[in-house]
Amino acid sequence: MKQGLPIVISAPSGTGKGTVISILMKQLQHAFYSISCTTRSPRPKEKEGVNYYFIDRSDFESRIQKGLMLEYNEYVGNLYGTPKKETDEKLAAGIDVIFELDVNGAMHLQESMPGAVLIMIMPPDYPSLEARLRGRGTDTDEVIAGRMQTSLQEIQFFSRYHYFVVNETGKPDQAAKEIMNIIEAERHKTARYPDYTNKFIKE
Amino acid sequence: MKQGLPIVISAPSGTGKGTVISILMKQLQHAFYSISCTTRSPRPKEKEGVNYYFIDRSDFESRIQKGLMLEYNEYVGNLYGTPKKETDEKLAAGIDVIFELDVNGAMHLQESMPGAVLIMIMPPDYPSLEARLRGRGTDTDEVIAGRMQTSLQEIQFFSRYHYFVVNETGKPDQAAKEIMNIIEAERHKTARYPDYTNKFIKE
Numbered sequence: 001m002k003q004g005l006p007i008v009i010s011a012p013s014g015t016g017k018g019t020v021i022s023i024l025m026k027q028l029q030h031a032f033y034s035i036s037c038t039t040r041s042p043r044p045k046e047k048e049g050v051n052y053y054f055i056d057r058s059d060f061e062s063r064i065q066k067g068l069m070l071e072y073n074e075y076v077g078n079l080y081g082t083p084k085k086e087t088d089e090k091l092a093a094g095i096d097v098i099f100e101l102d103v104n105g106a107m108h109l110q111e112s113m114p115g116a117v118l119i120m121i122m123p124p125d126y127p128s129l130e131a132r133l134r135g136r137g138t139d140t141d142e143v144i145a146g147r148m149q150t151s152l153q154e155i156q157f158f159s160r161y162h163y164f165v166v167n168e169t170g171k172p173d174q175a176a177k178e179i180m181n182i183i184e185a186e187r188h189k190t191a192r193y194p195d196y197t198n199k200f201i202k203e
Numbered sequence: 204m205k206q207g208l209p210i211v212i213s214a215p216s217g218t219g220k221g222t223v224i225s226i227l228m229k230q231l232q233h234a235f236y237s238i239s240c241t242t243r244s245p246r247p248k249e250k251e252g253v254n255y256y257f258i259d260r261s262d263f264e265s266r267i268q269k270g271l272m273l274e275y276n277e278y279v280g281n282l283y284g285t286p287k288k289e290t291d292e293k294l295a296a297g298i299d300v301i302f303e304l305d306v307n308g309a310m311h312l313q314e315s316m317p318g319a320v321l322i323m324i325m326p327p328d329y330p331s332l333e334a335r336l337r338g339r340g341t342d343t344d345e346v347i348a349g350r351m352q353t354s355l356q357e358i359q360f361f362s363r364y365h366y367f368v369v370n371e372t373g374k375p376d377q378a379a380k381e382i383m384n385i386i387e388a389e390r391h392k393t394a395r396y397p398d399y400t401n402k403f404i405k406e
Contacts, residue, residue: 163388188384200355
């Protein structure tokens, strides 16, 4: 039985990751999207077991204690983490698992899963990133500058990822297709098939 | 200017590499196929500058002395080698270069070009490999056993390659497409773009 591929996808703020990943998940026929746990409250339209598993802090901490979290992280006073059991089961069953994580989550996950493939979705360039962060123009320059700073800090993790794809303006389909290609190529890595040549021993 | 990718393709004897590579070269629009030098005589239908550069031994040895060979190898009394100058020029101009090499040539090339991507085309399994090596059934069992042994020795290099694709019987198009995918994915490796994040420094 062949193991599934663990695939981590991150993107600096303002890169439009959500659209790319939703196109990708529709096209990947057998992949599993890993749903994170969080202690923050659901936002309007967010659904339990779709966007997140919403759990309270004592439950989250007890899961950490029991080794049930593949990685976790605290952000603005809330805990976020990746449940270990369901992703382990999918991978063991040969199903690829997509982890949508921020740069910290990606680095943590790689420590516990050295075989993970790390892909960063990148904005095309500085001006288009700024334009996207400006959004509908209802935020102050200070707020936008803060977002820009966060985004540029995330971009500094570029070389810690194995691959990158550029989310060109208006072309999320292309970025999704490039990620599909990367996943397909990774399935052809010899390192993932240590026993492959056994097929060529005559019985 | 982005460097071209050096791509090495090998295959154990009897794998049907020729067909796959000819389909691949038609589909890759801007790639360059590296033509080797050899001291052996041309076979019928082989053309100078298409299949090989046919040169004599003293010329070949003088090229080695002058550092004009990227790698070379002696096989059954003849020298085979990869000219350095034209491939270096293509790569510097951003053109991908395909090197069709045997396992020894591939290992040598990797030493002088550590960034090369090594792909092995594999036969589907033992019985189909044997069937292909039997070919038209005009050879003795001893000859076939000899070919099989060579092929199995080459297969032992599997894990020294980065990627493999299986040339399923009757589906060389699929193997060529998988190689295209691998090349496309390799273009998205962050390691190939050490200065990429400079785009995000505000001037």
